[in-house]
Amino acid sequence: MAFSALTGKLEADVEIKASPEQFHEMFAHKPHHVHHTCYDKIQGCDLHEGEWGKVGTIVHWSYVHDGKAKKAKEVVEAVDPDKNLVTFRVIEGDLMEEYKSFVITIQVSPKSEGSGSLVHWTLEYEKRHGGIAHPETLLQFVQDISKDIDAHLTQAS
Template sequence: MALSSSTTGKLETLEEVVEIKSSADKLYAIITTEHHNVPKASSDHIHDVAVHEGDWETSGSIKLWKYTVDGTVETLKEKVEIDEANKRVSFTALEGHVLEQYKNYNSIIQVTPKSDEGSNLVKITVEYEKLNEGDQPPNKYLRFLVNVMKDIDAHLIAS
């Protein structure tokens, strides 16, 4: 696991890479087209997800999430963009608790299948713009996403 952060103008980023033991293809399917399975795989963190516009599988669809982060129940309306060629999915916050703290918030999850001697990897990137210069970076949301990926990984291994 590696954690890094950087600043580019007003848009800042946090990143972490997580090694997974399950199938990269199966994990990628859950985070792109099978969001309805996430509450089952990560019930301590994700309570519900529903389609607001579009469907479960189409890039550009909008989902409504209910989840708990650091003991607080929050909601998020986000737009999903799928980059099949790079096994990457981006979630752009449209409404919700996270936007009470950040002007812009995007999470990007990229799955890299293992090479001959390597492991399957999930790279989680959080891009954000602070509302106020003194605001803290969204470390709790990065930790939350790492935990959800680990939950999905464990769920896939147990299945």
């Protein structure tokens, strides 16, 4: 993405108790289980085309953000189990009304000290015009989802 006033990148880290592999598995291979962990935020994730965990797979998310029901269709652009990384590119849905492009990358690594992991979220985007806000509330949304998923994973183990 070329730099301009319309392009941006937001990043955040979330400390979790679950292992990198457990958290990565939820987004790479079981995104359809995410709504069980945070049903107030994610209503569903359906396989539209392809196979869970494979590059090129298209998934359809139903979620509530900023108090509104929203939809997103995303293509899986990268899955790297060695780096516990998955990248989604939004191709249809509510975000595309305000953004020309929107890419979400999730990478999970072990914490440098002690047990647990660090979830690193990256949102890269290009706004349709200068009047569009940067997606800070969406960054907070994914951080909140991380905590919900972690609570589910650590409760289950």
